[in-house]
Amino acid sequence: MAFRIAVAQMNSQTGAVAANRDKAVHLIEGAASLGAEIVLVPETFTTGYDIADRVDTLAEPIPGTTTDILSEVAKSRRVYIYASMVEKASGKYYNTGVLIDPSGKVVHAYRKVHLFATEKRMFTPGDEPAVVKTDLGTFGLTICMDLLFPEYIRGLVLSGAEIILNSTDWLRWGPLDEWQWCHEQPRALARTRALENTVGLAMACQWGEDGDYTKLGHSCIVSPSGRVLAGMEEGEGFAMHELGMEKVGDWRKIGTYLADRRDHLDLYRRISGS
Numbered sequence: 437m438a439f440r441i442a443v444a445q446m447n448s449q450t451g452a453v454a455a456n457r458d459k460a461v462h463l464i465e466g467a468a469s470l471g472a473e474i475v476l477v478p479e480t481f482t483t484g485y486d487i488a489d490r491v492d493t494l495a496e497p498i499p500g501t502t503t504d505i506l507s508e509v510a511k512s513r514r515v516y517i518y519a520s521m522v523e524k525a526s527g528k529y530y531n532t533g534v535l536i537d538p539s540g541k542v543v544h545a546y547r548k549v550h551l552f553a554t555e556k557r558m559f560t561p562g563d564e565p566a567v568v569k570t571d572l573g574t575f576g577l578t579i580c581m582d583l584l585f586p587e588y589i590r591g592l593v594l595s596g597a598e599i600i601l602n603s604t605d606w607l608r609w610g611p612l613d614e615w616q617w618c619h620e621q622p623r624a625l626a627r628t629r630a631l632e633n634t635v636g637l638a639m640a641c642q643w644g645e646d647g648d649y650t651k652l653g654h655s656c657i658v659s660p661s662g663r664v665l666a667g668m669e670e671g672e673g674f675a676m677h678e679l680g681m682e683k684v685g686d687w688r689k690i691g692t693y694l695a696d697r698r699d700h701l702d703l704y705r706r707i708s709g710s
Contacts, residue, residue: 437680441657443638444460444673450484457502463674472676473572476518476639479580485605495522503534511539513538531548535570537571546566548580550582573681583626583629584625598684599635602637604622606621606641607646608650622641632693636659638679641653660681
């Protein structure tokens with residue numbers, strides 16, 4: 437079944453929870469009013485990213501104020517929402533993606549597994565993948581750096597994920613340097629993960645400045661062939677496109693990657709040491 441998916445892009449201000457939340461609600465409602473059936477919101481959208489010195493005061497329980505507000509929006513607009521926020525639970529902090537359905541129910545809370553170096557000062561890593569069946573299809577829930585681990589995304593797909601959802605905040609500290617880390621690499625990651633797994637992928641990014649960090653933007657919606665169907669570059673707003681798996685069988689007759697890998701599983705196990 438094909439459906440309309442939107443990726444919201446915003447510049448969350450560090451620590452400005454209420455204002456950031458209001459901005460996200462505005463983007464979600466705008467996308468839903470134009471027919472979006474699911475809207476993705478960027479990583480740590482309520483707090484911003486650089487909050488190591490005040491994570492305790494900014495983190496929230498799930499359920500809590502933010503999920504209650506998102507649930508009301510989902511229910512009133514009859515839309516799915518996927519967004520990453522900072523969760524506090526049992527004295528620990530997590531970077532958690534919440535999936536809320538059109539009835540307002542939090543159907544899953546996914547704790548980010550792959551933490552970036554500086555995140556490890558703030559968060560505890562999750563240890564459970566998330567593959568969630570919905571009326572729109574089966575989603576693999578991911579956050580930011582999860583996309584850098586192809587075996588993890590492949591595992592989600594082999595576990596039934598038809599579309600990968602990624603709430604993210606790709607960052608660069610300072611100006612371009614010899615490594616040339618910029619928006620091109622995250623956009624390439626999204627396209628490659630979709631292509632090699634022949635699944636759809638949607639990535640909602642932060643954009644702008646966050647302290648000493650530059651947020652790279654370039655949110656996108658990608659087809660199972662790795663084609664960018666819609667996206668944003670810089671600025672705040674949302675992009676929307678129809679996405680689904682109803683015709684993916686035709687592409688998989690050409691892109692036979694999932695089937696072909698089975699011919700070499702013993703070899704893969706040998707070289708990976710597992």
